[in-house]
Amino acid sequence: MAAAIGVLSTFGIVLPDGAEAQSSQRTQSVEISELVGAAGEYVKADPLHAKKTDVTVTYVGEPMHASVTSAAIALPATMTIIKSDATEVNNGRVSCTVMASGHSAFTDAAGASPGVGAGDPDEDTLNIVSCSFSLAENVQVSHEVQDKMILGGDGAPGARATCLQKNSFTTRFRGDLPAGVVLGTSGAGVKGLEDGKLLVNQLMEEQKMDDFNGGSVGGNHYPLAA
Numbered sequence: 001m002a003a004a005i006g007v008l009s010t011f012g013i014v015l016p017d018g019a020e021a022q023s024s025q026r027t028q029s030v031e032i033s034e035l036v037g038a039a040g041e042y043v044k045a046d047p048l049h050a051k052k053t054d055v056t057v058t059y060v061g062e063p064m065h066a067s068v069t070s071a072a073i074a075l076p077a078t079m080t081i082i083k084s085d086a087t088e089v090n091n092g093r094v095s096c097t098v099m100a101s102g103h104s105a106f107t108d109a110a111g112a113s114p115g116v117g118a119g120d121p122d123e124d125t126l127n128i129v130s131c132s133f134s135l136a137e138n139v140q141v142s143h144e145v146q147d148k149m150i151l152g153g154d155g156a157p158g159a160r161a162t163c164l165q166k167n168s169f170t171t172r173f174r175g176d177l178p179a180g181v182v183l184g185t186s187g188a189g190v191k192g193l194e195d196g197k198l199l200v201n202q203l204m205e206e207q208k209m210d211d212f213n214g215g216s217v218g219g220n221h222y223p224l225a226a
Helices: none
Strands: 020-036 042-060 080-087 095-106 136-142 146-151 157-163 167-174 197-208 213-220
Touching: 042 197, 042 213
Parallel strands: none
Antiparallel strands: 020 042, 020 197, 042 095, 080 095, 136 167, 146 157, 167 213, 197 213
């Protein structure tokens, strides 16, 4: 994975003349449709057909307040500025933030999940083993079920069960977005989340003027879904 220092892209946002970008961040996300079967577990999970892209850029320069307007947008995918902030201080330069969003069609492309590591961590692990990204910074995995309980006629717990298992993961990395990592079921993998269905529903990339670029990938794992 390649890595670079500085803000090399503002992800489609054109800053005012003379402005100096300090950081940029792009987040792409899709929502997931979940189907619960008769046994009380997720049996299907699929990404919806719309993708949202959010971009935030911080910079030093002229505020872009005039770009925030109410209007019809002919093409939903057009990156449209929805918020502009400016902060002035004594004995300092003006700090500005601009946020933009766009909505586009999404087509899922099924495939093998890249990035699955060789093993699970234990008490002797001092490095990342569950994900194979060469510049992985940290990996967080959660396994979760819902706890259901009903009361008996005497007001005490009468029956209890767990159901609806849904796991999740977030991997932070440095450098460029790892090859093969995309939204949907092509996704990105973590050791222990290979069975069932794994869906990546959020990708984030960020750049800073004084640090290496990086980002994160996150999603849900449905162990009993097809």
